[in-house]
Amino acid sequence: MFHTRPTSSVLIRSAGLSYFPIAFIARLPFAMMTVGVLTLVVAERGSVTLGGLNSAVAGIGTAIAGPLLGAAADRFGQRRVLVPVGLVNAALLGAFPFVVASTAANATLLALSVLIGASAPQIAPMSRTRLMAIIRRSVRQDRREKVLNGTMAYESAADEMVFIVGPFLVGLLAVAIAPWVAIAGASALTFVFVTAFALHPTGRLHPGTEHSATSQAPARELFRFRLLTVVVGTLGVGIFFGATLTSLTGFLAVDGDGDSAGLLYGVMGIGSAVLALGTAALPERFTLTARWLAFGSLLLAAAIGYAFARSGTGLVVALAVLGCGIGPTLVTLYSLGATLSPAGRSATTMTMLNSAVVVGQAVASAVTGVVVDRLGVTTALAAPALAAALVVASAAAYALSQPRAATQPERDPEPVPA
Structure with missing residues:
Protein backbone atom coordinates (compact mmCIF):
# COMPACT_ATOMS: atom_id res chain seq x y z
CA MET A 1 0.00 0.00 0.00
CA GLY A 208 25.50 4.94 -4.62
CA THR A 209 26.41 1.49 -5.72
CA GLU A 210 24.14 -0.79 -3.76
CA HIS A 211 22.13 -1.81 -6.79
CA SER A 212 25.14 -2.24 -9.03
CA ALA A 213 25.64 -5.76 -7.78
CA THR A 214 22.05 -6.73 -8.50
CA SER A 215 21.75 -9.14 -11.42
CA GLN A 216 20.11 -7.32 -14.30
CA ALA A 217 17.41 -9.00 -16.30
CA PRO A 218 17.97 -9.20 -20.08
CA ALA A 219 16.54 -6.34 -22.12
CA ARG A 220 13.98 -8.63 -23.72
CA GLU A 221 12.20 -8.78 -20.35
CA LEU A 222 11.12 -5.18 -20.96
CA PHE A 223 8.96 -6.39 -23.84
CA ARG A 224 6.85 -8.87 -21.93
CA PHE A 225 3.20 -8.62 -22.92
CA ARG A 226 1.86 -7.58 -19.51
CA LEU A 227 4.39 -4.77 -19.16
CA LEU A 228 3.70 -3.61 -22.70
CA THR A 229 -0.02 -3.38 -21.91
CA VAL A 230 0.87 -0.98 -19.08
CA VAL A 231 3.01 1.07 -21.48
CA VAL A 232 0.08 1.21 -23.90
CA GLY A 233 -2.17 2.27 -21.02
CA THR A 234 0.13 5.18 -20.15
CA LEU A 235 0.29 6.07 -23.84
CA GLY A 236 -3.51 6.26 -23.76
CA VAL A 237 -3.34 8.55 -20.74
CA GLY A 238 -0.92 10.82 -22.60
CA ILE A 239 -3.19 10.86 -25.65
CA PHE A 240 -6.08 11.68 -23.35
CA PHE A 241 -4.23 14.67 -21.85
CA GLY A 242 -3.27 16.10 -25.24
CA ALA A 243 -6.66 15.51 -26.83
CA THR A 244 -8.57 16.99 -23.90
CA LEU A 245 -6.51 20.16 -23.63
CA THR A 246 -6.43 20.85 -27.39
CA SER A 247 -10.12 20.10 -27.97
CA LEU A 248 -11.04 22.24 -24.96
CA THR A 249 -8.91 25.10 -26.32
CA GLY A 250 -10.56 24.77 -29.72
CA PHE A 251 -14.06 24.71 -28.23
CA LEU A 252 -13.45 27.84 -26.16
CA ALA A 253 -11.60 29.62 -28.99
CA VAL A 254 -14.82 29.61 -31.04
CA ASP A 255 -16.19 32.24 -28.65
CA GLY A 256 -12.84 33.97 -28.22
CA ASP A 257 -12.18 32.36 -24.82
CA GLY A 258 -9.30 30.08 -25.79
CA ASP A 259 -7.11 31.80 -23.18
CA SER A 260 -9.19 30.26 -20.40
CA ALA A 261 -8.57 26.66 -21.49
CA GLY A 262 -5.91 26.11 -18.85
CA LEU A 263 -8.24 27.49 -16.20
CA LEU A 264 -11.03 25.06 -17.04
CA TYR A 265 -8.50 22.27 -17.53
CA GLY A 266 -7.60 22.79 -13.87
CA VAL A 267 -11.14 21.73 -12.92
CA MET A 268 -10.22 18.22 -13.99
CA GLY A 269 -7.31 18.38 -11.59
CA ILE A 270 -9.51 18.77 -8.51
CA GLY A 271 -10.98 15.30 -8.64
CA SER A 272 -7.72 13.95 -10.02
CA ALA A 273 -5.72 15.15 -7.01
CA VAL A 274 -8.25 14.03 -4.41
CA LEU A 275 -8.75 10.57 -5.87
CA ALA A 276 -5.05 10.04 -6.65
CA LEU A 277 -4.09 10.78 -3.07
CA GLY A 278 -7.07 8.77 -1.86
CA THR A 279 -5.77 5.58 -3.50
CA ALA A 280 -3.63 5.12 -0.39
CA ALA A 281 -6.82 4.43 1.57
CA LEU A 282 -8.13 1.78 -0.80
CA PRO A 283 -8.19 -1.78 0.63
CA GLU A 284 -5.53 -4.21 -0.56
CA ARG A 285 -8.19 -6.60 -1.86
CA PHE A 286 -9.05 -3.88 -4.42
CA THR A 287 -6.13 -4.98 -6.60
CA LEU A 288 -4.21 -2.83 -9.04
CA THR A 289 -5.80 -4.73 -11.93
CA ALA A 290 -9.29 -4.06 -10.60
CA ARG A 291 -8.46 -0.38 -10.03
CA TRP A 292 -7.24 0.02 -13.59
CA LEU A 293 -10.44 -1.50 -14.96
CA ALA A 294 -12.72 0.44 -12.58
CA PHE A 295 -11.18 3.89 -12.87
CA GLY A 296 -10.45 3.43 -16.57
CA SER A 297 -14.13 2.64 -17.14
CA LEU A 298 -15.10 5.75 -15.17
CA LEU A 299 -12.73 7.75 -17.37
CA LEU A 300 -14.32 6.34 -20.51
CA ALA A 301 -17.85 7.07 -19.32
CA ALA A 302 -16.95 10.66 -18.44
CA ALA A 303 -15.11 11.11 -21.76
CA ILE A 304 -18.24 10.07 -23.63
CA GLY A 305 -20.14 12.72 -21.66
CA TYR A 306 -17.43 15.24 -22.56
CA ALA A 307 -17.83 14.37 -26.26
CA PHE A 308 -21.52 15.32 -26.14
CA ALA A 309 -21.06 18.49 -24.06
CA ARG A 310 -22.16 21.59 -25.94
CA SER A 311 -21.97 24.23 -23.20
CA GLY A 312 -19.47 25.56 -20.73
CA THR A 313 -21.42 24.06 -17.84
CA GLY A 314 -21.50 20.65 -19.49
CA LEU A 315 -17.75 20.79 -20.06
CA VAL A 316 -17.05 21.72 -16.44
CA VAL A 317 -19.14 18.82 -15.13
CA ALA A 318 -17.51 16.38 -17.54
CA LEU A 319 -14.02 17.62 -16.67
CA ALA A 320 -14.69 17.22 -12.95
CA VAL A 321 -15.75 13.59 -13.43
CA LEU A 322 -12.84 12.96 -15.80
CA GLY A 323 -10.49 14.00 -13.02
CA CYS A 324 -11.98 11.33 -10.74
CA GLY A 325 -10.99 8.72 -13.30
CA ILE A 326 -7.64 9.94 -14.61
CA GLY A 327 -5.84 10.53 -11.30
CA PRO A 328 -6.25 7.02 -9.83
CA THR A 329 -5.70 5.45 -13.26
CA LEU A 330 -2.32 7.14 -13.68
CA VAL A 331 -1.19 6.26 -10.14
CA THR A 332 -2.26 2.64 -10.74
CA LEU A 333 -0.35 2.42 -14.02
CA TYR A 334 2.88 3.65 -12.43
CA SER A 335 2.39 1.23 -9.54
CA LEU A 336 1.89 -1.65 -11.98
CA GLY A 337 4.94 -0.55 -13.94
CA ALA A 338 7.05 -0.74 -10.78
CA THR A 339 5.51 -4.10 -9.89
CA LEU A 340 6.29 -5.62 -13.31
CA SER A 341 9.72 -4.05 -13.70
CA PRO A 342 12.36 -6.67 -14.55
CA ALA A 343 15.20 -7.05 -12.05
CA GLY A 344 17.63 -4.15 -12.30
CA ARG A 345 15.51 -2.39 -14.93
CA SER A 346 13.35 -0.11 -12.77
CA ALA A 347 14.73 3.15 -14.16
CA THR A 348 14.29 1.92 -17.72
CA THR A 349 10.72 0.87 -17.01
CA MET A 350 9.83 4.23 -15.46
CA THR A 351 11.41 6.01 -18.43
CA MET A 352 9.30 3.93 -20.81
CA LEU A 353 6.12 4.91 -18.97
CA ASN A 354 7.05 8.59 -18.74
CA SER A 355 8.03 8.74 -22.41
CA ALA A 356 4.75 7.08 -23.37
CA VAL A 357 2.79 9.81 -21.57
CA VAL A 358 4.87 12.63 -23.10
CA VAL A 359 4.78 11.23 -26.64
CA GLY A 360 1.06 10.47 -26.40
CA GLN A 361 0.31 13.99 -25.24
CA ALA A 362 2.50 15.54 -27.93
CA VAL A 363 1.07 13.54 -30.83
CA ALA A 364 -2.51 13.97 -29.63
CA SER A 365 -2.04 17.74 -29.33
CA ALA A 366 -0.93 17.93 -32.96
CA VAL A 367 -3.56 15.57 -34.36
CA THR A 368 -6.42 17.09 -32.36
CA GLY A 369 -5.39 20.57 -33.48
CA VAL A 370 -5.70 19.46 -37.11
CA VAL A 371 -9.10 17.91 -36.36
CA VAL A 372 -10.32 21.16 -34.78
CA ASP A 373 -9.35 23.23 -37.81
CA ARG A 374 -10.46 20.80 -40.51
CA LEU A 375 -13.37 18.84 -39.04
CA GLY A 376 -14.58 21.19 -36.31
CA VAL A 377 -14.60 21.22 -32.53
CA THR A 378 -17.58 18.86 -32.27
CA THR A 379 -15.52 16.08 -33.83
CA ALA A 380 -12.48 16.97 -31.75
CA LEU A 381 -14.44 16.61 -28.50
CA ALA A 382 -14.70 12.87 -29.21
CA ALA A 383 -10.91 12.40 -29.23
CA PRO A 384 -10.56 11.99 -25.41
CA ALA A 385 -13.14 9.17 -25.52
CA LEU A 386 -10.99 7.31 -28.07
CA ALA A 387 -7.98 7.71 -25.78
CA ALA A 388 -9.98 6.49 -22.78
CA ALA A 389 -11.12 3.48 -24.82
CA LEU A 390 -7.46 2.63 -25.42
CA VAL A 391 -6.82 2.80 -21.66
CA VAL A 392 -9.71 0.42 -20.95
CA ALA A 393 -8.76 -1.95 -23.80
CA SER A 394 -5.20 -2.23 -22.51
CA ALA A 395 -6.59 -2.85 -19.00
CA ALA A 396 -8.73 -5.69 -20.34
CA ALA A 397 -5.76 -7.16 -22.20
CA TYR A 398 -3.68 -6.97 -19.03
CA ALA A 399 -6.38 -8.66 -16.95
CA LEU A 400 -6.93 -11.45 -19.50
CA SER A 401 -3.23 -12.11 -20.02
CA GLN A 402 -2.95 -13.87 -16.65
CA PRO A 403 -6.32 -14.84 -15.13
CA ARG A 404 -4.66 -16.16 -11.98
CA ALA A 405 -3.53 -12.63 -11.10
CA ALA A 406 -7.03 -11.88 -9.85
CA THR A 407 -6.53 -14.33 -7.00
CA GLN A 408 -2.86 -13.71 -6.34
CA PRO A 409 -1.49 -10.69 -4.46
CA GLU A 410 0.53 -8.33 -6.59
CA ARG A 411 4.06 -8.03 -5.27
CA ASP A 412 5.50 -4.83 -3.92
CA PRO A 413 7.25 -2.70 -6.52
CA GLU A 414 11.03 -2.77 -6.54
CA PRO A 415 12.86 0.48 -5.80
CA VAL A 416 12.87 3.05 -8.59
CA PRO A 417 16.23 4.83 -8.65
CA ALA A 418 15.30 7.63 -11.02
Whole structure:
Protein backbone atom coordinates (compact mmCIF):
# COMPACT_ATOMS: atom_id res chain seq x y z
CA MET A 1 0.00 0.00 0.00
CA PHE A 2 1.31 3.43 -0.94
CA HIS A 3 1.61 6.36 1.39
CA THR A 4 1.32 9.88 0.01
CA ARG A 5 4.24 11.48 1.79
CA PRO A 6 7.70 10.53 2.97
CA THR A 7 7.27 8.32 6.02
CA SER A 8 10.59 8.90 7.74
CA SER A 9 11.72 11.97 9.66
CA VAL A 10 15.26 10.81 8.91
CA LEU A 11 14.65 11.45 5.23
CA ILE A 12 13.20 14.90 5.88
CA ARG A 13 16.05 15.87 8.20
CA SER A 14 18.67 14.63 5.75
CA ALA A 15 17.16 16.40 2.75
CA GLY A 16 16.32 19.57 4.72
CA LEU A 17 12.95 21.26 5.10
CA SER A 18 13.66 23.57 2.16
CA TYR A 19 14.22 20.72 -0.27
CA PHE A 20 10.61 19.64 -0.80
CA PRO A 21 9.07 23.06 -1.63
CA ILE A 22 12.02 23.91 -3.88
CA ALA A 23 11.75 20.58 -5.72
CA PHE A 24 7.98 21.02 -6.07
CA ILE A 25 8.08 24.55 -7.49
CA ALA A 26 11.02 23.67 -9.77
CA ARG A 27 8.72 21.19 -11.55
CA LEU A 28 6.07 23.81 -12.34
CA PRO A 29 7.68 25.26 -15.50
CA PHE A 30 7.68 21.82 -17.09
CA ALA A 31 3.94 21.49 -16.45
CA MET A 32 3.30 25.04 -17.70
CA MET A 33 5.38 24.64 -20.85
CA THR A 34 3.04 22.55 -23.02
CA VAL A 35 -0.14 24.41 -22.06
CA GLY A 36 1.56 27.80 -22.18
CA VAL A 37 2.99 27.23 -25.65
CA LEU A 38 -0.38 26.03 -26.96
CA THR A 39 -2.32 28.92 -25.40
CA LEU A 40 0.11 31.62 -26.56
CA VAL A 41 0.39 30.39 -30.15
CA VAL A 42 -3.38 30.04 -30.52
CA ALA A 43 -3.90 33.54 -29.10
CA GLU A 44 -1.22 35.25 -31.22
CA ARG A 45 -1.33 33.27 -34.47
CA GLY A 46 -5.02 32.28 -34.42
CA SER A 47 -4.43 28.65 -35.39
CA VAL A 48 -5.24 25.70 -33.16
CA THR A 49 -3.36 23.47 -35.60
CA LEU A 50 -0.18 25.51 -35.24
CA GLY A 51 -0.64 25.70 -31.48
CA GLY A 52 -1.07 21.93 -31.27
CA LEU A 53 2.00 21.35 -33.44
CA ASN A 54 4.16 23.60 -31.27
CA SER A 55 2.92 21.87 -28.14
CA ALA A 56 3.59 18.50 -29.78
CA VAL A 57 7.15 19.21 -30.89
CA ALA A 58 7.97 20.63 -27.45
CA GLY A 59 6.82 17.33 -25.93
CA ILE A 60 8.74 15.29 -28.48
CA GLY A 61 11.86 17.34 -27.77
CA THR A 62 11.49 16.51 -24.09
CA ALA A 63 10.94 12.80 -24.75
CA ILE A 64 14.05 12.59 -26.95
CA ALA A 65 16.43 14.71 -24.87
CA GLY A 66 15.20 13.72 -21.40
CA PRO A 67 17.06 10.39 -21.20
CA LEU A 68 20.21 12.05 -22.56
CA LEU A 69 20.09 14.71 -19.83
CA GLY A 70 19.60 11.97 -17.23
CA ALA A 71 22.61 10.06 -18.55
CA ALA A 72 24.70 13.26 -18.50
CA ALA A 73 23.68 13.89 -14.87
CA ASP A 74 24.71 10.34 -13.93
CA ARG A 75 28.10 10.90 -15.55
CA PHE A 76 28.90 14.49 -14.61
CA GLY A 77 26.63 15.17 -11.62
CA GLN A 78 23.30 16.97 -11.43
CA ARG A 79 24.71 20.43 -10.76
CA ARG A 80 26.90 20.47 -13.85
CA VAL A 81 23.91 19.57 -15.99
CA LEU A 82 21.00 21.36 -14.34
CA VAL A 83 22.59 24.80 -13.97
CA PRO A 84 23.44 25.38 -17.67
CA VAL A 85 20.37 23.53 -18.94
CA GLY A 86 18.10 25.53 -16.63
CA LEU A 87 19.61 28.83 -17.74
CA VAL A 88 19.27 27.91 -21.42
CA ASN A 89 15.66 26.82 -20.93
CA ALA A 90 14.82 30.02 -19.04
CA ALA A 91 16.30 32.11 -21.85
CA LEU A 92 14.39 30.20 -24.55
CA LEU A 93 11.12 30.52 -22.66
CA GLY A 94 11.76 34.24 -22.21
CA ALA A 95 12.36 34.69 -25.93
CA PHE A 96 9.33 32.66 -27.04
CA PRO A 97 6.65 35.39 -26.59
CA PHE A 98 8.70 37.82 -28.68
CA VAL A 99 9.16 35.29 -31.48
CA VAL A 100 5.45 34.37 -31.49
CA ALA A 101 4.45 38.05 -31.68
CA SER A 102 6.94 38.75 -34.46
CA THR A 103 6.70 37.97 -38.16
CA ALA A 104 8.93 34.92 -37.76
CA ALA A 105 7.99 31.97 -39.93
CA ASN A 106 6.05 29.08 -38.44
CA ALA A 107 9.07 26.84 -38.99
CA THR A 108 11.14 29.11 -36.76
CA LEU A 109 8.47 28.91 -34.10
CA LEU A 110 8.43 25.12 -34.29
CA ALA A 111 12.22 24.94 -34.04
CA LEU A 112 12.16 27.12 -30.93
CA SER A 113 9.49 24.90 -29.37
CA VAL A 114 11.65 21.82 -29.98
CA LEU A 115 14.58 23.52 -28.22
CA ILE A 116 12.35 24.54 -25.31
CA GLY A 117 11.21 20.95 -24.86
CA ALA A 118 14.67 19.49 -25.31
CA SER A 119 16.18 21.83 -22.70
CA ALA A 120 13.40 21.29 -20.13
CA PRO A 121 15.13 20.37 -16.83
CA GLN A 122 14.25 16.85 -15.70
CA ILE A 123 13.47 17.73 -12.08
CA ALA A 124 11.22 14.78 -11.24
CA PRO A 125 13.70 11.97 -12.01
CA MET A 126 16.55 14.02 -10.52
CA SER A 127 14.57 14.41 -7.31
CA ARG A 128 13.87 10.68 -7.14
CA THR A 129 17.57 9.97 -7.59
CA ARG A 130 18.53 12.31 -4.75
CA LEU A 131 15.98 10.89 -2.34
CA MET A 132 17.07 7.35 -3.21
CA ALA A 133 20.65 8.31 -2.34
CA ILE A 134 19.52 9.73 1.01
CA ILE A 135 17.50 6.60 1.82
CA ARG A 136 20.42 4.30 1.07
CA ARG A 137 22.75 6.46 3.13
CA SER A 138 20.58 7.43 6.11
CA VAL A 139 17.79 4.87 6.63
CA ARG A 140 18.27 1.52 8.37
CA GLN A 141 18.13 -1.54 6.14
CA ASP A 142 15.02 -2.93 7.83
CA ARG A 143 13.07 0.29 7.18
CA ARG A 144 14.27 1.13 3.68
CA GLU A 145 11.51 -0.63 1.76
CA LYS A 146 8.76 1.15 3.67
CA VAL A 147 10.45 4.55 3.42
CA LEU A 148 11.21 3.97 -0.25
CA ASN A 149 7.61 3.10 -1.11
CA GLY A 150 6.31 6.12 0.77
CA THR A 151 8.84 8.39 -0.92
CA MET A 152 8.03 7.17 -4.41
CA ALA A 153 4.31 7.66 -3.68
CA TYR A 154 5.03 11.21 -2.51
CA GLU A 155 6.98 11.89 -5.70
CA SER A 156 4.09 10.61 -7.82
CA ALA A 157 1.64 12.77 -5.86
CA ALA A 158 3.91 15.79 -6.35
CA ASP A 159 4.00 15.17 -10.11
CA GLU A 160 0.22 14.85 -10.17
CA MET A 161 -0.25 18.11 -8.26
CA VAL A 162 2.20 19.97 -10.49
CA PHE A 163 0.32 18.94 -13.62
CA ILE A 164 -2.83 20.28 -12.00
CA VAL A 165 -1.39 23.58 -10.78
CA GLY A 166 0.65 24.27 -13.94
CA PRO A 167 -2.21 24.41 -16.48
CA PHE A 168 -4.38 26.23 -13.92
CA LEU A 169 -1.73 28.95 -13.54
CA VAL A 170 -1.44 29.28 -17.31
CA GLY A 171 -5.18 29.78 -17.66
CA LEU A 172 -5.36 32.15 -14.71
CA LEU A 173 -2.52 34.35 -15.93
CA ALA A 174 -3.79 34.29 -19.52
CA VAL A 175 -7.28 35.39 -18.48
CA ALA A 176 -6.24 37.88 -15.80
CA ILE A 177 -3.36 39.52 -17.69
CA ALA A 178 -2.25 38.10 -21.06
CA PRO A 179 -1.24 34.73 -22.56
CA TRP A 180 2.44 35.71 -22.76
CA VAL A 181 2.64 36.21 -18.99
CA ALA A 182 2.38 32.46 -18.34
CA ILE A 183 5.44 31.72 -20.49
CA ALA A 184 7.32 34.63 -18.94
CA GLY A 185 6.40 33.30 -15.51
CA ALA A 186 7.67 29.83 -16.43
CA SER A 187 10.93 31.44 -17.52
CA ALA A 188 11.29 33.23 -14.17
CA LEU A 189 10.44 30.11 -12.17
CA THR A 190 13.00 28.11 -14.14
CA PHE A 191 15.70 30.72 -13.57
CA VAL A 192 15.09 30.92 -9.82
CA PHE A 193 13.90 27.52 -8.65
CA VAL A 194 15.65 25.16 -11.05
CA THR A 195 18.88 26.93 -10.17
CA ALA A 196 18.02 26.66 -6.46
CA PHE A 197 17.28 22.95 -6.89
CA ALA A 198 20.55 22.43 -8.76
CA LEU A 199 22.58 24.20 -6.07
CA HIS A 200 20.78 22.59 -3.12
CA PRO A 201 23.15 20.55 -0.90
CA THR A 202 21.40 17.35 -1.93
CA GLY A 203 22.75 17.96 -5.44
CA ARG A 204 26.12 16.68 -4.23
CA LEU A 205 24.68 13.26 -3.40
CA HIS A 206 25.19 10.30 -5.68
CA PRO A 207 22.90 7.29 -6.04
CA GLY A 208 25.50 4.94 -4.62
CA THR A 209 26.41 1.49 -5.72
CA GLU A 210 24.14 -0.79 -3.76
CA HIS A 211 22.13 -1.81 -6.79
CA SER A 212 25.14 -2.24 -9.03
CA ALA A 213 25.64 -5.76 -7.78
CA THR A 214 22.05 -6.73 -8.50
CA SER A 215 21.75 -9.14 -11.42
CA GLN A 216 20.11 -7.32 -14.30
CA ALA A 217 17.41 -9.00 -16.30
CA PRO A 218 17.97 -9.20 -20.08
CA ALA A 219 16.54 -6.34 -22.12
CA ARG A 220 13.98 -8.63 -23.72
CA GLU A 221 12.20 -8.78 -20.35
CA LEU A 222 11.12 -5.18 -20.96
CA PHE A 223 8.96 -6.39 -23.84
CA ARG A 224 6.85 -8.87 -21.93
CA PHE A 225 3.20 -8.62 -22.92
CA ARG A 226 1.86 -7.58 -19.51
CA LEU A 227 4.39 -4.77 -19.16
CA LEU A 228 3.70 -3.61 -22.70
CA THR A 229 -0.02 -3.38 -21.91
CA VAL A 230 0.87 -0.98 -19.08
CA VAL A 231 3.01 1.07 -21.48
CA VAL A 232 0.08 1.21 -23.90
CA GLY A 233 -2.17 2.27 -21.02
CA THR A 234 0.13 5.18 -20.15
CA LEU A 235 0.29 6.07 -23.84
CA GLY A 236 -3.51 6.26 -23.76
CA VAL A 237 -3.34 8.55 -20.74
CA GLY A 238 -0.92 10.82 -22.60
CA ILE A 239 -3.19 10.86 -25.65
CA PHE A 240 -6.08 11.68 -23.35
CA PHE A 241 -4.23 14.67 -21.85
CA GLY A 242 -3.27 16.10 -25.24
CA ALA A 243 -6.66 15.51 -26.83
CA THR A 244 -8.57 16.99 -23.90
CA LEU A 245 -6.51 20.16 -23.63
CA THR A 246 -6.43 20.85 -27.39
CA SER A 247 -10.12 20.10 -27.97
CA LEU A 248 -11.04 22.24 -24.96
CA THR A 249 -8.91 25.10 -26.32
CA GLY A 250 -10.56 24.77 -29.72
CA PHE A 251 -14.06 24.71 -28.23
CA LEU A 252 -13.45 27.84 -26.16
CA ALA A 253 -11.60 29.62 -28.99
CA VAL A 254 -14.82 29.61 -31.04
CA ASP A 255 -16.19 32.24 -28.65
CA GLY A 256 -12.84 33.97 -28.22
CA ASP A 257 -12.18 32.36 -24.82
CA GLY A 258 -9.30 30.08 -25.79
CA ASP A 259 -7.11 31.80 -23.18
CA SER A 260 -9.19 30.26 -20.40
CA ALA A 261 -8.57 26.66 -21.49
CA GLY A 262 -5.91 26.11 -18.85
CA LEU A 263 -8.24 27.49 -16.20
CA LEU A 264 -11.03 25.06 -17.04
CA TYR A 265 -8.50 22.27 -17.53
CA GLY A 266 -7.60 22.79 -13.87
CA VAL A 267 -11.14 21.73 -12.92
CA MET A 268 -10.22 18.22 -13.99
CA GLY A 269 -7.31 18.38 -11.59
CA ILE A 270 -9.51 18.77 -8.51
CA GLY A 271 -10.98 15.30 -8.64
CA SER A 272 -7.72 13.95 -10.02
CA ALA A 273 -5.72 15.15 -7.01
CA VAL A 274 -8.25 14.03 -4.41
CA LEU A 275 -8.75 10.57 -5.87
CA ALA A 276 -5.05 10.04 -6.65
CA LEU A 277 -4.09 10.78 -3.07
CA GLY A 278 -7.07 8.77 -1.86
CA THR A 279 -5.77 5.58 -3.50
CA ALA A 280 -3.63 5.12 -0.39
CA ALA A 281 -6.82 4.43 1.57
CA LEU A 282 -8.13 1.78 -0.80
CA PRO A 283 -8.19 -1.78 0.63
CA GLU A 284 -5.53 -4.21 -0.56
CA ARG A 285 -8.19 -6.60 -1.86
CA PHE A 286 -9.05 -3.88 -4.42
CA THR A 287 -6.13 -4.98 -6.60
CA LEU A 288 -4.21 -2.83 -9.04
CA THR A 289 -5.80 -4.73 -11.93
CA ALA A 290 -9.29 -4.06 -10.60
CA ARG A 291 -8.46 -0.38 -10.03
CA TRP A 292 -7.24 0.02 -13.59
CA LEU A 293 -10.44 -1.50 -14.96
CA ALA A 294 -12.72 0.44 -12.58
CA PHE A 295 -11.18 3.89 -12.87
CA GLY A 296 -10.45 3.43 -16.57
CA SER A 297 -14.13 2.64 -17.14
CA LEU A 298 -15.10 5.75 -15.17
CA LEU A 299 -12.73 7.75 -17.37
CA LEU A 300 -14.32 6.34 -20.51
CA ALA A 301 -17.85 7.07 -19.32
CA ALA A 302 -16.95 10.66 -18.44
CA ALA A 303 -15.11 11.11 -21.76
CA ILE A 304 -18.24 10.07 -23.63
CA GLY A 305 -20.14 12.72 -21.66
CA TYR A 306 -17.43 15.24 -22.56
CA ALA A 307 -17.83 14.37 -26.26
CA PHE A 308 -21.52 15.32 -26.14
CA ALA A 309 -21.06 18.49 -24.06
CA ARG A 310 -22.16 21.59 -25.94
CA SER A 311 -21.97 24.23 -23.20
CA GLY A 312 -19.47 25.56 -20.73
CA THR A 313 -21.42 24.06 -17.84
CA GLY A 314 -21.50 20.65 -19.49
CA LEU A 315 -17.75 20.79 -20.06
CA VAL A 316 -17.05 21.72 -16.44
CA VAL A 317 -19.14 18.82 -15.13
CA ALA A 318 -17.51 16.38 -17.54
CA LEU A 319 -14.02 17.62 -16.67
CA ALA A 320 -14.69 17.22 -12.95
CA VAL A 321 -15.75 13.59 -13.43
CA LEU A 322 -12.84 12.96 -15.80
CA GLY A 323 -10.49 14.00 -13.02
CA CYS A 324 -11.98 11.33 -10.74
CA GLY A 325 -10.99 8.72 -13.30
CA ILE A 326 -7.64 9.94 -14.61
CA GLY A 327 -5.84 10.53 -11.30
CA PRO A 328 -6.25 7.02 -9.83
CA THR A 329 -5.70 5.45 -13.26
CA LEU A 330 -2.32 7.14 -13.68
CA VAL A 331 -1.19 6.26 -10.14
CA THR A 332 -2.26 2.64 -10.74
CA LEU A 333 -0.35 2.42 -14.02
CA TYR A 334 2.88 3.65 -12.43
CA SER A 335 2.39 1.23 -9.54
CA LEU A 336 1.89 -1.65 -11.98
CA GLY A 337 4.94 -0.55 -13.94
CA ALA A 338 7.05 -0.74 -10.78
CA THR A 339 5.51 -4.10 -9.89
CA LEU A 340 6.29 -5.62 -13.31
CA SER A 341 9.72 -4.05 -13.70
CA PRO A 342 12.36 -6.67 -14.55
CA ALA A 343 15.20 -7.05 -12.05
CA GLY A 344 17.63 -4.15 -12.30
CA ARG A 345 15.51 -2.39 -14.93
CA SER A 346 13.35 -0.11 -12.77
CA ALA A 347 14.73 3.15 -14.16
CA THR A 348 14.29 1.92 -17.72
CA THR A 349 10.72 0.87 -17.01
CA MET A 350 9.83 4.23 -15.46
CA THR A 351 11.41 6.01 -18.43
CA MET A 352 9.30 3.93 -20.81
CA LEU A 353 6.12 4.91 -18.97
CA ASN A 354 7.05 8.59 -18.74
CA SER A 355 8.03 8.74 -22.41
CA ALA A 356 4.75 7.08 -23.37
CA VAL A 357 2.79 9.81 -21.57
CA VAL A 358 4.87 12.63 -23.10
CA VAL A 359 4.78 11.23 -26.64
CA GLY A 360 1.06 10.47 -26.40
CA GLN A 361 0.31 13.99 -25.24
CA ALA A 362 2.50 15.54 -27.93
CA VAL A 363 1.07 13.54 -30.83
CA ALA A 364 -2.51 13.97 -29.63
CA SER A 365 -2.04 17.74 -29.33
CA ALA A 366 -0.93 17.93 -32.96
CA VAL A 367 -3.56 15.57 -34.36
CA THR A 368 -6.42 17.09 -32.36
CA GLY A 369 -5.39 20.57 -33.48
CA VAL A 370 -5.70 19.46 -37.11
CA VAL A 371 -9.10 17.91 -36.36
CA VAL A 372 -10.32 21.16 -34.78
CA ASP A 373 -9.35 23.23 -37.81
CA ARG A 374 -10.46 20.80 -40.51
CA LEU A 375 -13.37 18.84 -39.04
CA GLY A 376 -14.58 21.19 -36.31
CA VAL A 377 -14.60 21.22 -32.53
CA THR A 378 -17.58 18.86 -32.27
CA THR A 379 -15.52 16.08 -33.83
CA ALA A 380 -12.48 16.97 -31.75
CA LEU A 381 -14.44 16.61 -28.50
CA ALA A 382 -14.70 12.87 -29.21
CA ALA A 383 -10.91 12.40 -29.23
CA PRO A 384 -10.56 11.99 -25.41
CA ALA A 385 -13.14 9.17 -25.52
CA LEU A 386 -10.99 7.31 -28.07
CA ALA A 387 -7.98 7.71 -25.78
CA ALA A 388 -9.98 6.49 -22.78
CA ALA A 389 -11.12 3.48 -24.82
CA LEU A 390 -7.46 2.63 -25.42
CA VAL A 391 -6.82 2.80 -21.66
CA VAL A 392 -9.71 0.42 -20.95
CA ALA A 393 -8.76 -1.95 -23.80
CA SER A 394 -5.20 -2.23 -22.51
CA ALA A 395 -6.59 -2.85 -19.00
CA ALA A 396 -8.73 -5.69 -20.34
CA ALA A 397 -5.76 -7.16 -22.20
CA TYR A 398 -3.68 -6.97 -19.03
CA ALA A 399 -6.38 -8.66 -16.95
CA LEU A 400 -6.93 -11.45 -19.50
CA SER A 401 -3.23 -12.11 -20.02
CA GLN A 402 -2.95 -13.87 -16.65
CA PRO A 403 -6.32 -14.84 -15.13
CA ARG A 404 -4.66 -16.16 -11.98
CA ALA A 405 -3.53 -12.63 -11.10
CA ALA A 406 -7.03 -11.88 -9.85
CA THR A 407 -6.53 -14.33 -7.00
CA GLN A 408 -2.86 -13.71 -6.34
CA PRO A 409 -1.49 -10.69 -4.46
CA GLU A 410 0.53 -8.33 -6.59
CA ARG A 411 4.06 -8.03 -5.27
CA ASP A 412 5.50 -4.83 -3.92
CA PRO A 413 7.25 -2.70 -6.52
CA GLU A 414 11.03 -2.77 -6.54
CA PRO A 415 12.86 0.48 -5.80
CA VAL A 416 12.87 3.05 -8.59
CA PRO A 417 16.23 4.83 -8.65
CA ALA A 418 15.30 7.63 -11.02
